[in-house]
Amino acid sequence: MTQIFRRSADTWLRAGLLLLIAGLSGGLLVALTLDSTDYRTGRNWVVEQPLPFSHAHHAGELKIDCRYCHSAVQSSAMASLPPTETCMSCHSQVWTNADVLEPLRKSLRELEPLHWQRVAKLPDYVYFHHGVHVNAGVGCSECHGQVDRMQLMFKAQPLNMGQCLACHRDPAPHLRPLEQVTNMQWKPSEDRRRLGERLMTARHIDTRGLTDCGTCHR
Ligand code: HEC
Ligand code: HEC
Ligand code: HEC
Ligand code: HEC
Ligand code: HEC
Incomplete structure (x- = not known):
């Protein structure tokens, strides 16, 4: 052959x-x-905004509480972004002629809200509720990082399923007194786990069901 x-x-x-x-x-x-990776989750990425709003300046140096601008964060699923009027409560008096604030004045003149680009965003098939977390004593910084030091907003945490589940399995070391949820400088005055276990009991937080698929995918 x-x-x-x-x-x-x-x-x-x-x-x-x-x-x-x-x-x-x-x-x-x-x-x-x-x-x-950070590429996939968008972590540490700064996006272009209609104007360069600085959390470092407003929340850090001026010490404006998060809830002054994100007023729905304790009561609703969404934290909410501030309307132009909230900014104008100060900027009709300070920095009234600054060029960087022109988009703000234009928004007020034309009754057209500013279109802020979202930084932390979950896919539509995931259910999330701010109020539940904030009222359980989970601080903003657990999920959003040291916002008071951010010149421009970026996603400091991956906010992926792994991160949600890690805390849902064992939330105790992530809890703090309710009046400290927006405090970016808070440090526990005692062992964090011991404090957390006590807060869990006091707030009747039950981890059963927290890792069920249907809790976040409904
Ligand atoms: C347990 C994690 C967690 C905590 C605690 C948390 N957030 Fe969020 N935050 C998220 C997630 C996840 C999103 C994206 C939600 C989405 O896209 O549906 C988000 C979105 C946001 C948004 C964007 C738009 C909106 O209206 O929801 C703002 C503003 C915000 N958070 C502010 C805050 C502030 C202020 C606090 C503290 C008082 C806080 N968050 C506490 C996880 C958290
Ligand atoms: C409680 C008062 C207050 C509120 C509310 C407020 N600002 Fe400001 N903002 C200030 C002050 C004070 C300055 C700085 C003036 C200076 O640097 O001396 C400033 C500065 C700025 C600057 C200049 C750049 C910088 O950060 O130094 C921008 C841009 C700005 N603000 C945007 C906004 C926007 C957008 C809102 C609404 C989401 C807002 N501000 C809400 C008080 C406020
Ligand atoms: C003076 C108003 C003001 C204060 C005070 C403020 N924010 Fe914001 N925040 C904004 C504005 C305006 C945006 C949208 C522009 C941007 O992303 O920088 C925003 C965006 C955010 C986002 C990004 C949400 C997304 O998905 O796009 C987070 C997270 C957030 N803020 C958390 C906080 C936390 C935590 C505090 C308190 C430490 C705080 N903010 C205080 C006005 C404010
Ligand atoms: C740092 C801790 C922590 C992180 C991170 C976290 N959670 Fe939670 N979550 C909790 C705690 C604590 C509760 C229970 C609150 C209670 O029972 O009062 C909870 C409850 C919930 C609930 C139940 C709400 C209800 O009404 O039944 C949902 C939904 C939820 N979380 C979604 C998420 C999602 C989605 C993520 C990730 C993007 C996430 N969580 C990240 C601590 C966390
Ligand atoms: C505590 C909240 C939470 C629970 C519980 C949860 N998930 Fe998720 N899941 C998320 C979040 C947030 C995302 C989107 C972010 C990401 O890609 O990780 C996601 C994404 C997914 C995706 C898409 C993954 C991808 O790469 O696109 C699948 C599939 C999924 N979940 C299945 C499940 C199953 C099955 C369970 C039960 C065993 C479950 N999830 C329980 C929060 C949760």
Whole structure:
């Protein structure tokens, strides 16, 4: 019988298959790694806003409480972003002619709200509720980081399923007294777990069900 393929073809075929398998598993590894990277979750990314609003200045130096601007955070699912009027309560008096504030004045003149770009955003198939967390004593910084130091807002935490579940399995070391939820400088005065366990009991927080798929995917 005549040989159609050269003897070496077999070796090439094996080598080719090996390369293919190595390539595929390598690709899978890259995909899995990328899945939890900052690139995928958008962590530490600054987005362009209609004007350069600084939390470091307003929440940090001027010490305006988060709830002055995010007024629904304790009562609703959404924290809410402030309307132009909230900014104008000060900026009709201070920095009235600053160029950077022109978009704010334009918004007031034309009764057109500013279109802030969202930084922390979950996919639509996930249910989240701010009020429940804030009233359980979970501080803003647990999920949003040191906002009082951010010149421009960025996502400091991945806010992915892994992060939600890690806390839902064991929330105690993440809890604090209710009057400290917006305090970015808060430090526990006693062992954090011991304090947390006590707060769990006092607030009747039950972790049963917190990791059920239907809690966040309804
Ligand atoms: C347990 C985690 C967690 C805590 C605690 C938390 N947030 Fe959030 N926050 C989120 C998530 C997740 C989103 C995105 C929600 C979405 O897209 O549905 C978000 C979105 C926001 C938004 C954007 C828009 C909106 O109306 O919801 C603001 C503003 C905000 N948070 C402010 C705050 C403030 C202020 C506090 C503290 C009083 C706080 N958050 C506490 C997780 C948290
Ligand atoms: C409680 C008062 C108050 C409120 C409310 C307020 N600001 Fe300011 N803002 C100030 C003061 C004071 C300055 C700084 C003046 C200075 O630097 O001496 C300032 C400065 C600024 C600047 C200049 C850049 C900087 O940060 O130094 C921008 C932009 C700005 N504010 C935007 C806003 C926007 C947008 C809102 C509403 C979401 C808002 N401010 C709400 C008091 C306020
Ligand atoms: C003077 C008003 C003001 C105060 C005070 C303020 N914020 Fe904001 N916040 C804004 C505005 C305006 C935006 C939208 C622009 C931006 O992302 O910077 C915003 C955006 C955010 C976002 C991003 C939400 C998203 O998904 O886009 C978070 C998180 C947030 N604020 C948390 C806080 C926390 C925590 C505090 C208190 C430490 C606080 N803010 C205090 C006005 C304020
Ligand atoms: C740092 C801790 C912490 C993180 C992070 C956290 N949670 Fe929670 N979550 C809690 C606690 C504590 C409760 C229970 C509150 C109670 O029972 O009073 C809760 C309750 C809930 C509930 C139940 C609300 C209800 O009405 O039944 C939902 C839904 C929820 N969380 C969604 C999320 C999602 C989605 C994420 C991630 C984006 C998340 N949580 C991240 C601590 C956390
Ligand atoms: C405490 C809240 C929470 C619970 C409980 C939860 N999830 Fe999620 N899940 C999330 C969040 C937030 C996201 C979106 C962010 C991300 O991609 O991680 C998500 C994303 C997903 C995705 C899409 C993943 C992707 O890469 O696009 C699937 C599938 C999923 N969840 C399945 C489940 C299943 C199955 C369960 C029950 C075993 C479950 N989840 C329980 C919060 C939760």
